[in-house]
Amino acid sequence: MTEYEAVIGLETHIQLNTKTKIFCSCKADSWYDAPNTNICPVCCGLPGVLPVLNKAVVEKAVLLANAMHSEIRPLSFFDRKNYFYPDLPKGYQISQFDQSLGKGGYLELPVPAAAAPDNQAYVRRVSIWKLHIEEDAGKTKNTGTRRFIDFNRCGVPLVEMVTGPDLRTADEAAQYLIRLRQLLRWLGISEADMEKGHLRCDANVSVRVKGETILNPKTEIKNVNSIEAVRDAIAKEIQRQIREVEAGHRIEAWTLEWDEDTGTLKKMRSKETEADYRYFREPDLLPIRLSDEWKNHILVDFPELPLTRRARFMEQYGLPEYDADILTGERRLSDYFEETVRAYGGDPKKASNWLMNDVLRMLNDQGLNPAEMKLTPAFLAEILKLVDAGTINISTGKSLLEKVEQSGKAPSQIVSEEGLAKVSDDSAIRAVCQEVLAESPNEVAAYRGGKATLIGWFVGSVMKKTRGKADAALARSILEELLK
Numbered sequence: 204m205t206e207y208e209a210v211i212g213l214e215t216h217i218q219l220n221t222k223t224k225i226f227c228s229c230k231a232d233s234w235y236d237a238p239n240t241n242i243c244p245v246c247c248g249l250p251g252v253l254p255v256l257n258k259a260v261v262e263k264a265v266l267l268a269n270a271m272h273s274e275i276r277p278l279s280f281f282d283r284k285n286y287f288y289p290d291l292p293k294g295y296q297i298s299q300f301d302q303s304l305g306k307g308g309y310l311e312l313p314v315p316a317a318a319a320p321d322n323q324a325y326v327r328r329v330s331i332w333k334l335h336i337e338e339d340a341g342k343t344k345n346t347g348t349r350r351f352i353d354f355n356r357c358g359v360p361l362v363e364m365v366t367g368p369d370l371r372t373a374d375e376a377a378q379y380l381i382r383l384r385q386l387l388r389w390l391g392i393s394e395a396d397m398e399k400g401h402l403r404c405d406a407n408v409s410v411r412v413k414g415e416t417i418l419n420p421k422t423e424i425k426n427v428n429s430i431e432a433v434r435d436a437i438a439k440e441i442q443r444q445i446r447e448v449e450a451g452h453r454i455e456a457w458t459l460e461w462d463e464d465t466g467t468l469k470k471m472r473s474k475e476t477e478a479d480y481r482y483f484r485e486p487d488l489l490p491i492r493l494s495d496e497w498k499n500h501i502l503v504d505f506p507e508l509p510l511t512r513r514a515r516f517m518e519q520y521g522l523p524e525y526d527a528d529i530l531t532g533e534r535r536l537s538d539y540f541e542e543t544v545r546a547y548g549g550d551p552k553k554a555s556n557w558l559m560n561d562v563l564r565m566l567n568d569q570g571l572n573p574a575e576m577k578l579t580p581a582f583l584a585e586i587l588k589l590v591d592a593g594t595i596n597i598s599t600g601k602s603l604l605e606k607v608e609q610s611g612k613a614p615s616q617i618v619s620e621e622g623l624a625k626v627s628d629d630s631a632i633r634a635v636c637q638e639v640l641a642e643s644p645n646e647v648a649a650y651r652g653g654k655a656t657l658i659g660w661f662v663g664s665v666m667k668k669t670r671g672k673a674d675a676a677l678a679r680s681i682l683e684e685l686l687k
């Protein structure tokens with residue numbers, strides 16, 4: 204049987220989260236606005252207007268280019284990409300062609316065991332072939348026989364990024380999007396919400412016999428608006444192409460559209476080539492001159508990137524990959540973790556457990572982000588220290604999380620106000636144990652008759668009577684002694 208492999212490249216369009224559009228002062232994000240209410244003569248391409256470049260677009264694109272290890276050109280140009288379409292009122296899109304802001308680059312992709320064909324985690328380096336700034340077009344919407352056009356999206360700033368044909372499986376393509384989305388949010392340059400079109404992806408797919416190095420004709424999958432849909436669409440297209448090749452057919456360079464409702468691919472049109480766009484330099488805009496001074500200013504606070512931080516968390520704090528991955532899923536969460544560890548000074552894995560099990564649940568339940576919590580890293584560290592010192596037991600510690608979050612008071616203050624300190628005084632616990640045994644003659648008889656598992660029930664009763672404050676281990680040994 205012939206073994207095949209897929210050759211996949213992704214084209215992504217990233218909507219930058221600037222306040223205003225790329226060449227005019229209309230608001231950039233109009234997701235919640237009524238159609239055609241967020242437009243002006245510039246973004247509608249009326250005659251006699253001139254575009255003025257939004258500086259913030261360049262700055263955010265530089266951050267992304269730097270994160271992608273791209274060479275950043277000190278001089279880059281805008282070009283006109285000419286095509287006729289109802290939602291493109293100027294008849295051309297202002298984009299960048301041969302001298303774009305970013306040149307080359309790559310994204311390293313750790314593919315987890317669960318997404319690997321043979322359950323072995325590995326790293327895939329995905330090369331970046333194109334990274335440029337451009338304006339978005341409007342939206343068209345078909346309803347029955349009528350077509351509507353909304354110009355609100357015209358002139359929204361985008362970065363287009365095209366990878367080399369380096370991805371080999373549908374899962375790798377999904378991982379690429381997951382990591383890219385993480386990176387965009389980490390840098391704070393895009394909301395990267397695929398459902399809202401902040402991150403759009405087209406996939407180029409071809410197949411070849413495994414071991415070959417040629418590139419066969421590819422198809423392009425368009426209109427996929429979730430990571431799961433990208434994975435499904437690519438997996439289906441790989442299967443289709445293998446079936447065609449096996450049947451002796453040639454793959455034609457189609458453009459395919461993903462139909463979300465039916466989970467199938469439909470043929471859209473045969474593809475344009477780049478020459479059809481008749482690119483030429485945009486005469487209405489000056490080139491972008493990125494001086495060293497400006498570039499250094501943009502990059503002065505450039506953060507440690509998620510994958511680097513993930514590796515460091517494993518190395519420096521001895522965290523398992525699973526923990527490191529979750530804790531670096533979001534920048535504010537990883538900051539929160541490191542601040543907690545710093546204030547705590549104890550075992551980082553313990554801090555990680557509390558954070559991942561309890562604090563994350565609180566965050567999700569309340570829809571908060573870590574920076575908004577009243578349970579600050581310092582307070583979480585304080586709770587951990589109180590538990591370590593034996594001042595409170597673990598269950599009291601866990602209940603403190605909510606209490607601190609609600610009141611904003613320091614954990615130690617709540618402990619003294621509510622008298623939550625652990626009772627580890629032998630005679631006090633002994634008195635409660637005796638009380639419990641005196642009240643439960645049937646259980647005592649059953650225990651003495653051989654039902655040893657009842658010890659847990661006795662301990663539980665002691666904990667209940669002491670409102671969770673008794674030292675459970677001590678209570679257990681006293682109970683065992685009394686029951687002998």
Ligand code: ZN
Nearest residue numbers: 227229243246
């Ligand atoms: Zn405008």
Ligand code: MN
Nearest residue numbers: 216298337363
């Ligand atoms: Mn584009």
